[in-house]
Amino acid sequence: MTGEDRFARERLVPGWDPEAFSRATAVVVGLGALGNEAAKNLALAGIGRLVLCDPDTVEATNLSRSVLFGPHDVGRSKTEAAAEALRRLSNSVVVESRAHDLAAGVGLGELASADVVLSCLDSLRSRMRLLGRCALVEAPLVDGATGPWEGEIRLRLDTQEACYGCTLTAHQRSSADVPWSCLDDTTAGPLGTSIATTALVAAWMTQAALRSVLGMRPPYRMVRIETLTGRSEPVLMTRAPDCPHHRPIQGDITPCPLNNRATAGELTATMPPGDEPLTWSRFPLSPRCRACHPYTEAVGDRPAAGSLVSRCDRCGRGLRPRFSNRLRDAAPKARLAELGVPPQEILPVRRPRGDYTWHRLSS
Ligand SMILES: [Zn+2]
Numbered sequence: 001m002t003g004e005d006r007f008a009r010e011r012l013v014p015g016w017d018p019e020a021f022s023r024a025t026a027v028v029v030g031l032g033a034l035g036n037e038a039a040k041n042l043a044l045a046g047i048g049r050l051v052l053c054d055p056d057t058v059e060a061t062n063l064s065r066s067v068l069f070g071p072h073d074v075g076r077s078k079t080e081a082a083a084e085a086l087r088r089l090s091n092s093v094v095v096e097s098r099a100h101d102l103a104a105g106v107g108l109g110e111l112a113s114a115d116v117v118l119s120c121l122d123s124l125r126s127r128m129r130l131l132g133r134c135a136l137v138e139a140p141l142v143d144g145a146t147g148p149w150e151g152e153i154r155l156r157l158d159t160q161e162a163c164y165g166c167t168l169t170a171h172q173r174s175s176a177d178v179p180w181s182c183l184d185d186t187t188a189g190p191l192g193t194s195i196a197t198t199a200l201v202a203a204w205m206t207q208a209a210l211r212s213v214l215g216m217r218p219p220y221r222m223v224r225i226e227t228l229t230g231r232s233e234p235v236l237m238t239r240a241p242d243c244p245h246h247r248p249i250q251g252d253i254t255p256c257p258l259n260n261r262a263t264a265g266e267l268t269a270t271m272p273p274g275d276e277p278l279t280w281s282r283f284p285l286s287p288r289c290r291a292c293h294p295y296t297e298a299v300g301d302r303p304a305a306g307s308l309v310s311r312c313d314r315c316g317r318g319l320r321p322r323f324s325n326r327l328r329d330a331a332p333k334a335r336l337a338e339l340g341v342p343p344q345e346i347l348p349v350r351r352p353r354g355d356y357t358w359h360r361l362s363s
């Protein structure tokens, strides 16, 4: 069967463009039930390249809502299992599997180049992290959330528009990693949901993503879908002045010849001595005893209370883990990927005057 035959019905849909879809890249973050359903829809619709990001493995409780997983996949990487199933659905789709946390799996440069990013996450903290990363590079984002009999989608297509973060309080925006759904932002734990609401929300997300890829951006930015009342309606979001997700990276982004397989030493060697290349997420350093090395500069944030991991060889004091986001603190032989730097990341470099330059790693 030729590609033309495959999309014969879609070509009858006004505005549908299989060629535009085949050239497009969609990033799907979160391969739980919603990510399964959304990735399936995008592959069937003919999106040419899918980047799947999720650090988790398939669990038995995923199987009742995840079209891409079977019982034999339990224990496997979600992104690997999903990639395999998607290639069976479409022999033309290119699928890349990133079995990492969202900040270590997909670089800012990749988000910037993507035609659309789908947020299929189940915690407020992860949602806000992805929203923040997309906002930095102005990547079009479609976020979905499911409740027991209802759901929501939120679009973030333009820096100047109200975003989902604007609808939250400052406390919620800085929230810890609590389970969360669209209707309950307390820490009560995950709400029940089903394949029915998952499929509905994923369908809305897909429709919004495809329209966005086609350059026909939907007029709404948030839709609430209620199956009990039979209502689905747009919800107006208002821009909050204190929402931090409206300040994209300013200034030139310099292409860096190195990629994330390079070492920290190789990267810092390309920088003038006063320039401080940073990572967006902190990486662990080997613990060092404050008593035996009293002049050691305290690096990074305070460690969590009680997070003692080992004891000093010399004095026996408990050692606390240390973290940093300065690449000059990392072991020179550590690869950037090992430090949690994703492919095509855009690294901030703090200059002696306190301003920043931006360096985009190559692929
Ligand atoms: Zn906002």
Ligand SMILES: [Zn+2]
Binding pocket: 289, 290, 291, 292, 293, 312, 313, 314, 315, 316, 317
């Ligand atoms: Zn010591």
